Amino acid sequence: MEAVLAKYENQINVFSDYLEELPDSDEPVWILGEYYNIKTEKSRLLSDVRSRLWFTYRKKFSPIGGTGPSSDAGWGCMLRCGQMILGQALLCRHLGREWRWASEGEQPAEYHRILHCFLDKKDSCYSIHQMAQMGVGEGKSVGEWYGPNTVAQVLKKLALFDEWNSLAVYVSMDNTVVIEDIKKQCLQADRESRPSLPSASGESSEQGCSTRPLACPFSQPHTHSPARWKPLLLVIPLRMGINxxxxxxxxxxxxxxxxxxxxxxxxxxxxxxxYFIGFIGDELIYLDPHNTQPAVDSESGPPVDDQSYHCQRSPHRMKITNLDPSVALGFFCKSEEDFDSWCNLVQQEILKKRNLRMFELVEKHPSHWPPFVPPTKPEVQTTGAEFIESTDQLFESEEEFEILNV
Known part of the structure; x- marks a missing residue:
């Protein structure tokens, strides 16, 4: 099996490396809201790309669910991309967009705690284990390939148990972003007690993003006043064409x-x-999860060896016209003012300038829709599998937004 996966991996990497080197071009480069002149700022650009969290296939981690796969090679690429878009939101939330990673030197405690959220173990809240098992509630078997909307729904569920990051994940439905609903979700009172993330064994998590502190001097979970804005990860699944x-x-x-x-x-x-992070000319710039690395040993405690979590070569590129029409856009708004600014940008730069809109941005909840109820954590003290069964009716899946399996 490992030989088959290695062959599959090599075929993907040969294709991906075709447009790897960045061109010496006058075209502006945009990376997650940052502008670069490639002729004069190439080192700054590459430092920015290296600082993004890079999650790839891993092998030799503990079997998912105790008896499942011990590698996600060949099926977990969209899950890894979901980890990357969430990881970017968490970096901005705790360290700011201007933060840069260096291969040597000490990193902030918040950075290491973010990494712990994604380690390949059952009790890390956004691990491949938790994501794959939570995907069962979205109709996906462990080991089955995911599309962008399904991954967004999985992150939305898992974020309910993440007390430390305290992130609101809003996934738009029917190509419509409802401002009223987002503000209702992000400004809702935070009075309920939050139990730790249930693990596959039914025990509360002691690591990752649990409500209990890690075994190192990380900062404690934030406290929230009833009207405080909860940082927002907004995900907009779209279909930008047919084939x-x-x-x-x-x-x-x-x-x-x-x-x-x-x-x-x-x-x-x-x-x-x-995971697409920017563009140059008519080419998209992306991080590629199709690289199988050994699982990182985290038993020795923090800080973990983070070298393999940063792509230290030139980013990959592909023609925009080669993109599959099923995508999911991601945005992070740390404050209400940040979200209001995003709404204004969408109105001025996207909706007013184009006849064919990618999605709708509306002020009020549509009257013909069911009432909006902000997602809350179910009051369960049970196993991970039972948790999935008890919550799979709280969120809708929109399979029409998924990447075509052809």
Missing amino acids: SINPVYIQALKEFFKMPQSCGVLGGKPNLAY
Whole structure:
């Protein structure tokens, strides 16, 4: 099996490396809201790319669910991309967009705690284990390939148990972003008691993003006043064409990477998921999860060896016209003012300038929709599997937004 996966991996990497080196071009480069002149700022650009969290296939981790796969090679690429878009939101939330990673030197405690949220173990709140098992509630078996909307729904569920990051994840429905609903979710009172994330064994998590402190001097969970804005990860699943991307959407897609709230785009090709972080000319720049690395040993305690969590080579590129039409846009708004600014940018730069809109931005909850109820953590003290069964009716899946499996 490992030989088969290695062959599959090599085929993907040969294709991905085709446009690897960044060109010596006068075209502006945009990376998650930051502008770069590649001729004069190439080192700054590459430092920015290296600082993004890079989650890839891993092997030799503890079996998912105790008896499941011990590697996600060949099926977990969209899950890894979901980790990357969430990881970017958490970096902005705790360290700011201007933070940069260095291969040597000490990193902030918050950085290491963020990494612990994604370690390949059952009790890390956004691990491949938790995501794959939570995907069962979205109709996906462990080991089955995911699309961008399903991953967004999984992150939305898991974020309910993440007390430390205290992130509101809003996934738009029917190509519509409702301002009233988002503010209702982000400003809701935070009075309920929050139990730790249930693990696959039914025990509360002691590591990752649990409500209990890690075994190191990390900062304690934040306290929230009833009216305080909960930082927002906004995910907008879209279908920008039938079998290929409609050219009328290309310029709008570029505009999203220019926004300071940009958190990247989930997408790729059929059964090949990438995390897109920017563009140059008519090419998208992305991080590729199709690289199988050994699972990181975290038993020795923090800080973990983080070298393999940062891509230290030139980023990959692909023609925008080769993008599968099923994508999910991601944005991070740390404050209510930040969200209001994003709404204004969308109105001025996207909706008013184009006849064919990618999505709708509306002020009020549509009257013909069911009432909006902000998602809350179910009061369960049970196993991970039972948790999935008890919550799979709280969120809807929109399979029409998924990447085509052809």
